Amino acid sequence: MTTGHSIRGMRETATPPMVRSRLLYGVNEATGWHDFAAEPHRAEISNCLRAIGTQMVRIYVFDRHTPDPVRDWAGFARYVEAVLAAGATPMITLSRFRPPLDDVAVLRWFVQRCGELVWSCIEQWGGEVVRRWYWCIWDEPNSPWLNPGLDFDLYRRIYVEAASEMRRWLEPYSGDRRVLIGGPALDTFQPFWHDWLWRFVHEIDDSLIGFVLWHRFGEWRAPGEWSAPRQQDVFLDLLMSRSSGYTDTAAIVGDLVRDRGILNICGKLNANAHVERRASDCNQTMFGAAYYVLALVNLIRGGADAELYWMGTDAGGPHGLWDREGCATPTFRAKQLIAQTIRPGDEILIEEGGARPSDLVLVRVRRQGGERATLIVQAARQRRAYRLTELTSGTVIRQLDEATPPREIATPDIAENISFDGFGIAVVTGDVSVLP
C-alpha cells in the first residue's frame, strides 16, 4: 500500500488568480444609535464613519432600544440623517413583531407598518434618494434564542407579504432596477442555516430579493464555557483560525445568488458575539483588529458584496469600533488602513506563511490604477521580525501593532526589516517580498 509520503507531490496546485474586490464597507449602528444620531458627539462619529470608507450603515426599527417610527418619527429621522450625513446608505432592518407570529391579523398589521415606513421615508427624503436604500426583513429568524417557533414557512410568508407591500411604494422610483429588499439575516451558528439560505433563494421570487444577508461571528462563548478551551491563549488562537471561514460562507452564499443578480452581504461580523466584556473584550484589541482584517480579506476572496461590522458606536460594550465620544479602538484603525488600501475594483491575492496557516498573512493588492501594495498581517502574539526585500524608492510603510501607535515611515528611513510586537498589521506600498 502506498503511503501518503509517496504521493506528496500531488498536493501541488496551480497559482490561484487574483480576486477582484466587490466589497463595500459598512457598520451596524444599533444599541448605540442615540449617541450616533444625536449631539454632542455626532460629528466625531460621522468623521469616524467617513474615515473607514463607510458606504452602508445598518440601522434597526421595530426592536428594543431603537426609535419607533410611528411614535417617535423625529428620533427615527435623526437616526437616518446621521447615516446620510456620513455619506452612507442606510440598510433599515425591520427586526420583528411580537408573537403570535402565525396570526394573520398581526402579520397584516406588520406588513402595513413596513409599507407605511417606506411611504413615510419617501415623503421625507424623496423617492430618488430612498430607492437606493436597503431594507432587511427580520433579524436572525433561524435563531431559536431570538425567534423561538419561527420556521422557514412562516418566515417566507412574512417576507413575501412585507416585501410585496414595500415594493408597491418603491417600484415607481426603481426603474428597471430591482428593489433592494432582502433577508433573512441568518445566524450561521445554527447547524441547519444552509436550509434557510437555499429555501430563501429558491422559494421566493427573485424579483422580491435584492440581497441575501448572513451573520458570522468567530465565537459566542467565553473561555471554558460550553466546551470552549479554558486557556485564554488557546481560546484566542482557535478563534483566530476561524477568520478564514468568511471565505467559505461567502462562497456558499455566492454559489446560490451570483447568477440571480442578488447581492451577497455579510450583515454582522466580529470576533466574539458574547455580550459580556470578560469574553468579548478581545474585539477591541489588536487581536480583534487582526481578526477583522483577516475576515475582510477573506470576504473579498469569497466574493461578498458588502460587510457590516457589528458595530460602530458602542457606549460601554465590547463590540464597537468607537465609544459614545467617537474614541477609536485598534480595530477602527485597522479598518481605516484596509479601507484606504483595498477599494472595490482592486484585486487581491492572499498568501499564508508562518508556523500555523494564519500566523502570517500577506495580501498582495493591485489597484485599478496599476499601483501595488502589500498588506502584512501578523496574527500571532509573539514579537517577530521579517526582512523586506524589493523595496523601491518612495516606499511607505504604515504600521499598527500592540506596541506602536499608528505610524507611517517613508524611505529612505526604512530599515530592510519590519518587526511586530504581537498582533500587527502593516501596509507597504509596492509589491514587496517578506522573508522570515
Added chain:
Amino acid sequence: MQESQPVAKLAPTHVRLRYGVNETDSWWHFAQSEARERIRERLREMRTEIIRVFLYDKNAPDPLTEWPMLRSYLNAVLAVGAVPMVTFAKFDRPADDPRAVRWFAERCGDVVWQCLEEWGEERVCDWYWCVWNEPNSTWIGGGLEFEKYRDIYENVAAAMLRWLGPALQGRRLRIGGPAVEGFQPFWMDWVWRFLSEIDPRLLGFVNWHLYADWREHGENGAPPDPATHQAIMLWQAREYERRALWVSRFLREPGILNMCGEWNAHSHYLPRVRARFNQTHFGAAYGGLALLNLIRGGVDAEMLWTGTDDGCGYGVLDADAIPTPLFYARRLFAQYIRRGDRIITPKIRAGTADLDGMIVAGNDARRSAVLVHCQPHEATYDVAELTCGEFEGQCMLIKVDGGSGNGVIVQRSDRRIGISGYGVAVISNVVAGRDVAVGRDWA
C-alpha cells in the same frame, strides 16, 4: 515571500483517495455468516483498501473473552485485501479518573500486542488505530472535553508505541483520531486542537465524519417537502470539499493523513427513515457527489458508513450481500477514478445543479468522465458539450440509474447520453473491472 503559499482552493492535481468502508454493527455477517465470501467479493469489487472495525462498542467481540471472534473479524478484513482501522471506541469508566485512563490505555496496548503475536509485525505495522469515536458527541462518544480526550489519546498512543515502536523502523505510527462528529457546531475546534496540541509524532491521521442530515422531512425545522429536502442535501455535498480543505490547512506534517472516517447521506435514529435516503438511487447520487468532493478536497481516505448491514438502513450490502444502488455507484468510482489518476477536469457542471462530474486519466491510458446526476427526472446530455470534446471516438457508457434495475448498464456511448433520475454514469475509453462481464452480458 519564500515561505508563504497562495491561499486558494488547494485543488489536487491527482487523486489521493483510498476507498474504504466501516464494518460495525453487522460485523458478524461480514466475518462469519454463510454469505461472508460473497460480501468480501463485493467489497473487493469496490476496491476497498481500508475497513474500519470497532472494539468496545457496536457489539464487537471483546478482545479478552472473545479473541477467536475478534480474530475472524480482522481476518475478514485481511481476506478482502484491505487494511483494518481498529477503532477503540470508548470506555465506560469516568474519563477524568487517571486510573481508568491508564486501564483503557493498557487494554488498547494489549490488543496491539495480541495482534502482533497473531499476524506479525510486518502486517500489523500497516494497520490504522483510531482512538475513540465521536468524543465531541454526547449521544455517541460521551461528550468528552478536549483536554480529557487528549489525555486519553496520549496515553493510548504511548501504550501502543511500546509494542509497535520497535517494529516501525522510523515509519509513522498509524494512530489517529478524533473521529469527530460533524453535526456539532464547534467540530472544527476538535480538529484544530488535535492537530495543534498533540505531538505530531503521535499523529498518523486525522479522522472526521460528515452526514448531510439526521432529520426526517419536516422534523426539527427540516423542509417538509421531500423534493426540497433532497435538493438541499445534494447541494450541501460540497461541504465535503470545504471540510477537507479546511482540515488540510492545519496538517503540520505531510505524512499525517486526512481521512473522512464516516459518511453517508442520512443518520436518522430510525433505520427505515435513513434507509430511504441511503439505500436508494438518491443515496447513490448523494454518495457520488460526496466522493467527487472528497477527491477535490484532496482527502487521503474515505470510509462509508457502512459496508454490510442487516436492517440498519446504512449499508451498501445486506446480510446476503445484495447490493444497493450506492454499491454500484461506489464500484464505478473505484474502477474509473483510482488513486494516482491525474485529474484533467475537476468539475463538470450542467445546469445549476443538475449534474456534477470529473474527468480523470490513469497511467494505463484509461480516460473517464464520472458524472453524478442530481435530479429525480430523466435528462439527456450532449457528451461533447459536457466533456469539452475529451471523449470523441468510440467510448462506453456505464451507468447506475433508475432505469438500470439493480445493477449497471454497459453500452456504447452515443453523442448524447440519457440518465433516468438520480444516478451515476461513466463515459470511458475502456471498460474496467466487473463491468467487463456486465458489458458482455448486456451485449
